Amino acid sequence: MPLSTSIAVCTYNGERFLQEQLDSLLSQTRLPDQIVIRDDVSGDRTVEILRAFVPVAEALGISVDLQVNARNVGYRCNFDGALRACTGEVIFLCDQDDVWHADKLARICAEFEMRPGLLALHTNARLIDGDGKVLPRSLFRSLKVGTREVRQMHQGAGLTLLFKRDMVTGATMAFRHIVLADALPLPESGWVHDAWIVTLAAMRGDVDTLDSPLVDYRLHDSNQLGLGGNDPLRPAERRQQHLQQDLSADLLTRAQQLHLPASIRALIKQKQQHITNRANLPLSRFRRIPVVLEELFAGNYQRFGRGVLSAAVDLIR
Incomplete structure (x- = not known):
């Protein structure tokens, strides 16, 4: 039918x-x-x-x-x-x-x-x-x-x-x-x-x-x-605003209310932390290096972004 x-x-x-x-x-x-x-x-x-x-x-x-x-x-x-x-x-x-x-x-x-x-x-x-x-x-x-x-x-x-x-x-x-x-x-x-x-x-x-x-x-x-x-081609200032406006909190709250699997809730928390880390990178490019490398080797740039390209942008922006 x-x-x-x-x-x-x-x-x-x-x-x-x-x-x-x-x-x-x-x-x-x-x-x-x-x-x-x-x-x-x-x-x-x-x-x-x-x-x-x-x-x-x-x-x-x-x-x-x-x-x-x-x-x-x-x-x-x-x-x-x-x-x-x-x-x-x-x-x-x-x-x-x-x-x-x-x-x-x-x-x-x-x-x-x-x-x-x-x-x-x-x-x-x-x-x-x-x-x-x-x-x-x-x-x-x-x-x-x-x-x-x-x-x-x-x-x-x-x-x-x-x-x-x-x-x-x-x-x-x-x-x-x-x-x-x-x-x-x-x-x-x-x-x-x-x-x-x-x-x-x-x-x-x-x-x-x-x-x-x-x-x-x-x-x-x-x-x-x-x-x-x-739009994946957003200007740099809009991109930074996007990073700072972490929308994962709403998603995590709803996932908890719906009793969705723990694996999904853990993934949301992981994305939350990744966005927070990217939004709060040090102004000094030299001091950014260990933070970016840690996120890169943890797989978070690949999991929540465009991989090495996103990491490179964070290092030079």
């Missing part, structure tokens, strides 16, 4: 691209069962577009849950609210400014139906600009997600890879409803919702990758996140 599906759409001042995205949802070869929409008090025509969309979708047999927030709550709380209203067995995250390929829902659902142990799945995407023009690089290429990482994902190394860096973009991701029992409430810290959800899924079971581009992912001057924290 086919799995039921929900799409969680969060909007805010999205009138420029929203209609094209909504049209792509209704053009799926396999239509969703439910679309949950939460608008964060848009000041443009977004709500008007959404209200016109509801009867069109319902005429196709899709249940639509549209609500406008009483006040602006920000994208994290907005997604939290949308996810709580999703009832489908498989949940898709949806940005307001992308365009879904017609076979996206069908292709992803087929994977979940064939693989009962699969908890989360993400895909590649085409990059487009504000005018819809296809950009020369794919999402994976821009994020430097290579064939080796894709192969490791297929082999079940999702948690290992996610402990190295963010490589999952929410607009391309779907996950089983049961993941919400672990992931909600979304943390109030610096975690981006997609990275949090897929990490919780990976700590519980299998996550995987489809290299196929199933979304046109739009990059434009009004992106809420753009490539966000996934």
